Amino acid sequence: MQGFPWIETTNIQEVRSAVSSWRFAGERIALVPTMGYLHEGHLSLVRLARARARRVVVSIFVNPMQFGPSEDLSRYPRDLNRDRDLLAGVEGGIDLLFLPAAELIYPEPFQTAIEVSGVSEGLCGGSRPGHFRGVATVVAKLFNIVLPDVAVFGQKDAQQLAVIRTMARDLDFPVEIAGGPTVREADGLALSSRNTFLSAENRRQALVLSRTLFAARDLISAGQRDGETIRRFLRETLPAEPGVKLEYADAVDAESMAPLFRLRGSVLLAAAIFVGATRLIDNVRIDVPAES
Amino acid sequence: MQGFPWIETTNIQEVRSAVSSWRFAGERIALVPTMGYLHEGHLSLVRLARARARRVVVSIFVNPMQFGPSEDLSRYPRDLNRDRDLLAGVEGGIDLLFLPAAELIYPEPFQTAIEVSGVSEGLCGGSRPGHFRGVATVVAKLFNIVLPDVAVFGQKDAQQLAVIRTMARDLDFPVEIAGGPTVREADGLALSSRNTFLSAENRRQALVLSRTLFAARDLISAGQRDGETIRRFLRETLPAEPGVKLEYADAVDAESMAPLFRLRGSVLLAAAIFVGATRLIDNVRIDVPAES
Numbered sequence: 001m002q003g004f005p006w007i008e009t010t011n012i013q014e015v016r017s018a019v020s021s022w023r024f025a026g027e028r029i030a031l032v033p034t035m036g037y038l039h040e041g042h043l044s045l046v047r048l049a050r051a052r053a054r055r056v057v058v059s060i061f062v063n064p065m066q067f068g069p070s071e072d073l074s075r076y077p078r079d080l081n082r083d084r085d086l087l088a089g090v091e092g093g094i095d096l097l098f099l100p101a102a103e104l105i106y107p108e109p110f111q112t113a114i115e116v117s118g119v120s121e122g123l124c125g126g127s128r129p130g131h132f133r134g135v136a137t138v139v140a141k142l143f144n145i146v147l148p149d150v151a152v153f154g155q156k157d158a159q160q161l162a163v164i165r166t167m168a169r170d171l172d173f174p175v176e177i178a179g180g181p182t183v184r185e186a187d188g189l190a191l192s193s194r195n196t197f198l199s200a201e202n203r204r205q206a207l208v209l210s211r212t213l214f215a216a217r218d219l220i221s222a223g224q225r226d227g228e229t230i231r232r233f234l235r236e237t238l239p240a241e242p243g244v245k246l247e248y249a250d251a252v253d254a255e256s257m258a259p260l261f262r263l264r265g266s267v268l269l270a271a272a273i274f275v276g277a278t279r280l281i282d283n284v285r286i287d288v289p290a291e292s
Numbered sequence: 293m294q295g296f297p298w299i300e301t302t303n304i305q306e307v308r309s310a311v312s313s314w315r316f317a318g319e320r321i322a323l324v325p326t327m328g329y330l331h332e333g334h335l336s337l338v339r340l341a342r343a344r345a346r347r348v349v350v351s352i353f354v355n356p357m358q359f360g361p362s363e364d365l366s367r368y369p370r371d372l373n374r375d376r377d378l379l380a381g382v383e384g385g386i387d388l389l390f391l392p393a394a395e396l397i398y399p400e401p402f403q404t405a406i407e408v409s410g411v412s413e414g415l416c417g418g419s420r421p422g423h424f425r426g427v428a429t430v431v432a433k434l435f436n437i438v439l440p441d442v443a444v445f446g447q448k449d450a451q452q453l454a455v456i457r458t459m460a461r462d463l464d465f466p467v468e469i470a471g472g473p474t475v476r477e478a479d480g481l482a483l484s485s486r487n488t489f490l491s492a493e494n495r496r497q498a499l500v501l502s503r504t505l506f507a508a509r510d511l512i513s514a515g516q517r518d519g520e521t522i523r524r525f526l527r528e529t530l531p532a533e534p535g536v537k538l539e540y541a542d543a544v545d546a547e548s549m550a551p552l553f554r555l556r557g558s559v560l561l562a563a564a565i566f567v568g569a570t571r572l573i574d575n576v577r578i579d580v581p582a583e584s
Contacts, residue, residue: 012464111410112428112462118403136404137463144464170404171429172304172436 004084007096012145015098019057019146022095027054031148031175033139036060037077037193038086041183045152048180050092052150058087059098059142061105066134072279077196098146105141113137116170119162119257123270124281127247132163139164143173151175156182156190158268158283162257182282184210190282197278201243206275208241213284216251216269220286227251227260230269238273247272247279254285264288296376299388304437307390311349311438314387319346323440323467325431328352329369329485330378333475337444340472342384344442350379351390351434353397358426364571369488390438397433405429408462411454411549415562416573419539424455431456435465443467448474448482450560450575454549474574476502482574489570493535498567500533505576508543508561512578519543519552522561530565539564539571546577556580 007018022029030053032045049056060083067073080099087094113133119125120132143151151168153161165177183191188210189203198206215237216230224230234249249271252259260267270283299310311321322345324337341348352375359365372391379386405425411417412424435443443460445453457469475483480502481495490498507529508522516522526541541563544551552559562575 016466109410110462111408112459113407113409114463115405115407116403117405118401141462141464144466147466167404170402170433171406172433174308174436174439 004088004097006087006094008099009096010099010101010104012100012104015057015096015145018096019055022055023147028149029053029055029057029146031142031146031151032056032058033142033151033153034058034060035062035076035193036083037079037196038083039183039191039193039195041154041156041180041191043086043090044183045154045180046087046090046094047092048178049150049152050090050094052152052178053148055095056093057096057098057146057148058094059100059146061098061100061102061138061142063105063134063138064102065106065137066128066131068128068130071128072194077193105138114140114167114171116163116166119159119166122252122257122259123159123248123250124272125159127272132160135160136163136167140167140171140173143168143175148175150178152178152180154182155179155285156192156282158254158270158285159257162255165255188214190280192280194278194280198275202275202278205241205243206273206278206280208238208244209271209273209280209282212237213269213271213282217284217286220263220267220288225263225288225291227263230263231259234269234271238271243275245274247274264290296380296389298379298386300391301388302391302393302396304392304396307349307388307437310388311347314347315439320441321345321347321349321438323434323438323443324348324350325434325443325445326350326352327354327368327485328375329371329488330375331475331483331485331487333446333448333472333483335378335382336475337446337472338379338382338386339384340470341442341444342382342386344444344470345440347387348385349388349390349438349440350386351392351438353390353392353394353430353434355397355426355430356394357398357429358423360420360422363420364486369485397430406432406459406463408455408458411451411458414544414549414551415451415540415542416564417451419564424452427452428455428459432459432463432465435460435467440467442470444470444472446474447471447577448484448574450546450562450577451549454547457547480506482572484572486570486572490567494567494570497533497535498565498570498572500530500536501563501565501572501574504529505561505563505574509576509578512555512559512561512580517555517580517583519555522555523551526561526563530563535567537566539566556582 030049114136230251239246254266254268272281322341324341406428522543531538546558546560564573
């Protein structure tokens with residue numbers, strides 16, 4: 001199973017032993033947790049990790065605990081050989097690829113869950129109950145298995161990043177949480193493993209998501225400060241596109257995820273839509289200067 | 293604030309820096325979390341820690357998150373100088389005393405909680421909703437602050453020990469959980485910081501707790517295998533003592549905390565009573581051989 005310029009393992013003890021030898025040598029360790037089916041967005045996080053630590057651990061695990069019973073766990077895209085090729089192409093490479101089985105992460109009985117309140121309930125948390133409980137729990141496990149100095153997550157999943165930052169802070173995990181910027185296609189579509197599900201027509205329709213978020217950001221840049229106006233704009237514009245169903249769209253505080261009425265500070269514009277059967281999320285962040 | 297043969301600190305960074313220098317020297321680290329007002333039970337755990345690791349960290353923190361709104365948080369006994377004297381008398385001593393303030397452990401906003409299901413709901417969890425959520429959360433924080441190789445808890449709090457074992461296993465905390473046996477007065481009363489609240493009369497009445505648990509254990513040793521019979525015995529005998537109110541009494545599996553009907557395997561007999569205004573808990577464990 002080797003033949004790659006990194007350690008590849010499905011085993012917790014092997015991860016611990018590699019990491020502890022690195023730590024003993026005084027080397028910094030970065031973790032990039034992923035669900036696989038990698039794209040340039042993930043690779044940009046690996047490069048960020050590479051720049052921040054001597055050793056880079058990537059995990060690929062499609063986490064059943066963060067999927068609802070009617071969600072796309074079984075059809076989530078998987079292609080390990082493609083993932084390996086992409087990782088092999090990253091300058092500087094990676095040091096360890098952790099590929100745990102679901103039975104290793106959730107042996108029976110599994111009885112523990114981490115709840116992060118406040119940041120988890122709105123946006124994706126509103127439509128995916130239990131999703132962030134699953135995210136927080138698996139990330140805590142990965143932190144305890146890998147014991148990284150820094151862990152890197154994409155800003156594309158802005159609410160997930162806020163949940164993980166809150167958990168790491170509240171539970172005193174000795175790990176720095178770094179966020180990497182969203183990577184987009186030339187036409188604006190945010191990279192996502194789920195884009196592979198889009199037909200050519202859906203792919204065109206999906207552009208409404210980034211286009212509308214950018215337009216809302218432009219309204220704020222031009223001086224709009226009323227959260228309701230921005231929300232209404234997002235909620236009217238997105239479902240007007242043929243083939244698109246709105247799940248949510250909101251203007252929230254980028255740290256607390258609380259809906260904003262007067263826009264100020266760090267504002268996150270976030271939305272989820274269905275294009276055909278495919279659920280897509282995207283967000284943009286804008287810093288609104290204090291009013292004079 | 294020094295003048296003790298250990299590092300004493302209220303500061304997380306000081307703990308981390310001491311521990312990381314020990315770890316760098318290859319030394320094993322043990323943690324003994326306490327709520328202070330130490331007694332021989334705690335000291336026996338410190339000795340156990342001492343025997344298991346080169347470095348012993350003791351924490352004293354009366355954890356508000358594990359007290360209900362109508363419980364005795366404000367009148368929980370505290371006497372730091374007495375605690376220091378007792379720790380100074382332990383052979384081999386301790387290496388670090390961590391004395392965090394509540395604002396350090398729970399800065400506002402605090403939004404994260406760890407739920408351990410299955411083992412948390414019965415016994416103390418039934419009468420103290422949220423208690424074990426508070427225990428699991430603060431213990432996870434202490435694990436992340438101290439990063440011990442081994443953590444020592446008393447078997448006196450048998451359900452707490454089960455909750456912590458379950459959490460540590462499920463979340464892959466890289467720490468071994470060790471349980472230390474209950475320490476008793478010559479007449480059987482289990483040591484507890486709350487014993488200080490007992491009047492002389494209450495102190496005599498409190499003996500019903502250990503006496504009845506021992507008697508139930510004797511019934512099992514003599515061949516009794518029916519859980520209901522043991523439960524009935526406990527639930528009739530305990531409140532028959534003047535001044536005593538029964539909170540719960542049960543015969544459960546010592547690992548899962550599930551009530552047992554046929555007694556087999558590792559059986560925990562556990563009870564909580566009020567003697568006057570003071571709540572006391574106790575338990576005994578008995579291994580029931582497989583039936584032939």
